[in-house]
Amino acid sequence: MLLCDNSLYMKIEKQQIGDLNKKSIIAHKAQFNFLAGQLTHLGIKSQQLIERLKAFQVAIPSWALGAGGTRFGRFSYGGEPSTLEQKIDDIGVLHALTQSAGAVSLHIPWDTPEDYEAIKQKAALHNIGFDAVNSNTFQDQPDARQSYRFGSLSNVDQHVREQAIHHNIEVIRIGKKLGSKSLTVWLADGSNFPGQHNFQTALQYTQTSLKIIYDSLPKDWKLYIEYKPYEPNFYSTVIQDWGTSFMLAKECGARAYTLVDLGHHLPNTNIEQIVATLLHKGMLGGFHFNDSKYGDDDLTVGSIKPYTLFLIFNELVYGMAKNPQNPEIAWMIDASHNIKDPLEDLIQSLEAILIAYAQALLIDQQKLRAAQEAQDVALCQEILQTAYRTDVRPLVKESRLQLHGALDPLSAYRSLGIRQALINERGKDARASGL
Amino acid sequence: MLLCDNSLYMKIEKQQIGDLNKKSIIAHKAQFNFLAGQLTHLGIKSQQLIERLKAFQVAIPSWALGAGGTRFGRFSYGGEPSTLEQKIDDIGVLHALTQSAGAVSLHIPWDTPEDYEAIKQKAALHNIGFDAVNSNTFQDQPDARQSYRFGSLSNVDQHVREQAIHHNIEVIRIGKKLGSKSLTVWLADGSNFPGQHNFQTALQYTQTSLKIIYDSLPKDWKLYIEYKPYEPNFYSTVIQDWGTSFMLAKECGARAYTLVDLGHHLPNTNIEQIVATLLHKGMLGGFHFNDSKYGDDDLTVGSIKPYTLFLIFNELVYGMAKNPQNPEIAWMIDASHNIKDPLEDLIQSLEAILIAYAQALLIDQQKLRAAQEAQDVALCQEILQTAYRTDVRPLVKESRLQLHGALDPLSAYRSLGIRQALINERGKDARASGL
Amino acid sequence: MLLCDNSLYMKIEKQQIGDLNKKSIIAHKAQFNFLAGQLTHLGIKSQQLIERLKAFQVAIPSWALGAGGTRFGRFSYGGEPSTLEQKIDDIGVLHALTQSAGAVSLHIPWDTPEDYEAIKQKAALHNIGFDAVNSNTFQDQPDARQSYRFGSLSNVDQHVREQAIHHNIEVIRIGKKLGSKSLTVWLADGSNFPGQHNFQTALQYTQTSLKIIYDSLPKDWKLYIEYKPYEPNFYSTVIQDWGTSFMLAKECGARAYTLVDLGHHLPNTNIEQIVATLLHKGMLGGFHFNDSKYGDDDLTVGSIKPYTLFLIFNELVYGMAKNPQNPEIAWMIDASHNIKDPLEDLIQSLEAILIAYAQALLIDQQKLRAAQEAQDVALCQEILQTAYRTDVRPLVKESRLQLHGALDPLSAYRSLGIRQALINERGKDARASGL
């Protein structure tokens, strides 16, 4: 039996993971040693790179632990967490296995804590921190006096704007009690039809509202302003692109930043260039991982365009070293798990992130700079692809091993029968709050 | 008071509409006479054109009468119809005002009739026919033995395919009892991730399943096969484009056709050319109207790209005359009313459809053919735009007037206080079945 | 015979146009009077609106008067202008007929004048002014010491950057001698492959180069910074979007602005919102008209998406009234005439622009604001579409008539046999400089 005392965590003991790792440790060590030897020839110190991987922690949003859906329907997954405590337990499972999911990003009001101390203890037990808190002004709550049907911070109705502002301030208050240090604002505000919005007015109201929220932040907090071109509104979105977010953040103040969500771009956008521009200006605050083929599809990270992910990491690795004025970036996975077990999906996402990061760390930056200076385009491509084509999985595994995580988290998750245990505990029809 | 005996229809008397029309009849007549005079100069007989407009009837799907939503939420509209009878009443309102919504397209199981005779009488009362019936194999019903989580007609599991096939046969059975003559199959089947589907197998299963359904059709029925590139699946859709639908229809048999939904195309697709190709091959069976800027946005017809709508109608007008082998097309509005009153939204859609149709009827086809033969590109454009730039609203109004509909349906709807009457009758929180 | 003294202008006498107008003046007056009467009912003073139309002047770029082409080939058009004088003559024809093409926008080095006084006299003869001058750092000139193969203002090679900067300064010098007051910089700079560019470096070099150019501007000049997401580079463009242009302009100084070219956007971009944002910030400097379905297709204005053009004009009309801090906007047509007679194409573009402008002027802004305040979305749409659906051609014709232009410029152009006259004068194989 995996569970005891209503707590899953206690049962994924380091010992269990260690036992599972034993089966594949010899093969891993052979692969790792061979790769490390190859890298040594190239002047790369594997352990330095591994330390970078070990330090990379990605927040899991509290809404990502249940089954997601579309407007056409939703297929439930058994054993979904129905309380915040259970969500943190799920992240605890992820973190125990992967050692790279060391934070939770809360969504209010879906996850408003009742007992703060209990929640904090629970999180501490799993070694999980509280990352950015997220406000919700795109759904009406049962007791709400005002409706967000026509927008929130940009609404022409002052009462709606005030309600939305106060909600954000309330979210900050909750975040403070948990130890968060940043607020993410994603606005669904926009319009469905030409003429519905006065664009200038909507932008101005948004600016004014954000400034009030910004001014309510504790001095050691940051504000992340997310952008998105469409959906749930299908004609316009108030903060439609990075340029709008950048402009709004600049007018809020020095601790306001742009947040990039990979799925929030028009077809064919060069996202890596946006990332580079924001880093160059010290304005990249938050980063939401996912993947997509058509729109904001919220698929598993790296499942559709892994090379783009690598190119983005190239900019991130470069910018984190080169742009000290840019703050530490808040990483989060923002995917929707419509047909996969959410925990399996997140394990695959975390793996894809670390692989892309490791590949990007392999890029010979000095050689790349030289090739760029020489305008040797074929060589520039060769340098990137040499890094990308390297099988870096042994590095990622080794970094987990050193942290006592699982060599192969997905197979460990299955071997341990965790989903069945969750169903046994929570039932087949438990449903997570969220979308 | 508008309502009596629980039936709205009785209250939108021709008299009421006639009274409202009186206010604007003089202005209308002046506008109409001026336009008719202008058209006479061009050799166009207005009344002939008006007869075409009068004959154009668009089906309203039973799911379009409540508020629509997105995965991020749904904002209810007061007075939504919660029974099939109420839905037909709503269409009755639409038809009384516009005289162009003379049919309903049912969705099973959302609208499975309980008392067929009562439903048929209700529809007859409103002068509304039963167009294509629609099956649903994208949502799991409470009592279903098999889940459509991983597809229906294309599912690798034979039991699921069988359930989906039987459901379609059941839908045909229901349609027969109501007087429908066609079945529309929209498959949500597809995959979210590379590798999930064996494309060839999924296509083959779909082919085989459709053939069984096709063979179950009464001899005077038609099968419409809809296509869509993505959503709710975000990596692939089994029937992704017109080519796939065309191929499947061809293999089903002579009464299987392709159905075009305007929102089901990749960015920048030339839809009017697809329409022309299908007409050329006698394969255009059904047509779903809506508008969109980004994806399957399901916005009010003509609200985003009215010129494209006109260009499509150009092909329809031409093909309906030129391609006798093509069957009569089943017209339907397939929009989602996320923030507007659904009835107002549908009124605007019907208006946009008739305007585009009237404009297309104004195109001087003979002159256009001559300009095309002469490769006089500037003139070709001029001929189309001359028709498009004409203010055809007096023609559309006149066609409604001759049918005793409202000169201005939207303002009549508001003047009659219909939404408030519906709220009074059905309550603020009634919710329509559907998405 | 139309031509004398090697100058076309002398021959499109007001008299000739007046004679042609006589044929349709009665029909026009009837249409105009009817429309004016209708507008009076709505409280709109036609003459006020006509004055706005009369004042609207669009620059013609000197490169738009010959046949355009694609990388797959180019089909010449007879009688193309091969000198700057001939180009100005062609614009003279356009302006005589339309009375709305009262300026030329020169491209250097394609149109470097040899005799400034002669050019100025020629332009004065046609009543044509000199709008923004355009630099070219995307092609190598025969005598160039440095190549722009890998970029210009962003090039890693300082010598190339210097050459490109000096070229821009030279363009300013030429513009000053002609009476221009602004410089448009369109950079083709970008990369074809991941890794080729260091995005941060390229952006920084561009910033620095633009600042030097900006500082070289006369005090009464403005700098317009154009953006474009791709082509001729197919992986990245240094100034990929309005956000980048905006940021660069802000760092240059108070007389640097963003230039919007309609074709320079990713699929599905909401351009009208960008226009509104720039106006709100007082940052919209230049505007290039064209139309497109797929990319930077450079088609005739209004030929593909006339409703979008109208929506953009809605923002322009509103912003020009509401945002006094925004400068007067420099209007230009930037289309490529691959298969139509360039002059016919431009006539159609000018017509489409004035129609969209007139429609936008018909929008009841007060009623629209009220509907927006009331969140009456259906009414907002109705207000816009009421304006759009109005046949405003009589207003546009009347404005031309009052300026002694042609009622129907395209048919006048054909009646006067201008193309044949140009071929007679210049030959079948004359080729314009440009693309």
Added chain:
Amino acid sequence: MLLCDNSLYMKIEKQQIGDLNKKSIIAHKAQFNFLAGQLTHLGIKSQQLIERLKAFQVAIPSWALGAGGTRFGRFSYGGEPSTLEQKIDDIGVLHALTQSAGAVSLHIPWDTPEDYEAIKQKAALHNIGFDAVNSNTFQDQPDARQSYRFGSLSNVDQHVREQAIHHNIEVIRIGKKLGSKSLTVWLADGSNFPGQHNFQTALQYTQTSLKIIYDSLPKDWKLYIEYKPYEPNFYSTVIQDWGTSFMLAKECGARAYTLVDLGHHLPNTNIEQIVATLLHKGMLGGFHFNDSKYGDDDLTVGSIKPYTLFLIFNELVYGMAKNPQNPEIAWMIDASHNIKDPLEDLIQSLEAILIAYAQALLIDQQKLRAAQEAQDVALCQEILQTAYRTDVRPLVKESRLQLHGALDPLSAYRSLGIRQALINERGKDARASGL
């Protein structure tokens, strides 16, 4: 000195390549042996896989050996081949180094041979075959009586259609003399403006014209019909998608097939599914490799979306085994070398193709089928990504080594100083025929 007797080929002796390989053979062997050992554990026989790689030959089009350009300009590359003989020499260089470019695909009239025997001997010397011949009906030739300005096989003018048909028949005649066995028809036909084309007429003319060409084919020849959604026409293309090509091919006859060019799709198209559908129907005849981010960008294969390339190869590998009714596919690289040395670019493309092929060959098809049957989506993804993440470069190198090609063709090409030798021989300003 590399060159003698005006022939480059003689100088890339196997010996030279062998000498270069010596430097890295030890490292290669270590890498290969390690990988082969790993694969053995997985039950994969490396040598079987290597034999597949060795057999994979990709045709090089004769127009790809010079610098490409855009409508904005072209930057020449020194030493471009200006005769067909020189082009074949260039392919000889490629083939000597990579051993995977064993065919040339000729474009007529750019490469019409003068002395057939000499050309055939030259090709034989390089061990290069003649793949599909390509017709050109998108450019006017100096001596042409009819212009393709408004289309060719779809033109409303019968004389133009006849000229285009006869040209294709002439191309077949030339191909027969060289030993080609197939004709590729890419039509640029389409329209730039709504109204220009009667879509039905254009389609019908195309059908009729293609049938005549098809009927002129020798019995052992195949016809490949290419599709493309836009460019050089920007409103419509006659053969806009695979569905149109499929339909046309079906009506031509049993030896007519669809040709897929990776760059000829609308944004977000699922190309791998199209490939699977065509294979399922036995209709995939030709395949053009390249890569793109925005449109038909014609970039180096694998430079933008290598995972998509892998997914396509997954379908190809599966279909080539599973669909014996599908003919052997004609592979070709169709890229444009705007800023890289064309030969370097092609070397990188060939490498990317073989890598994707090798990765696809590593997919455990049996396990994948089982996971698909079990609807285990996470596992399906895992199986694909396990193959994709493997560093297969040692397999590709080994396959070249066994054929006496270069272990690292790009570095060999540079070490041998081939570009400089070509410049020395042909001059700095030689220009290849083509785009």
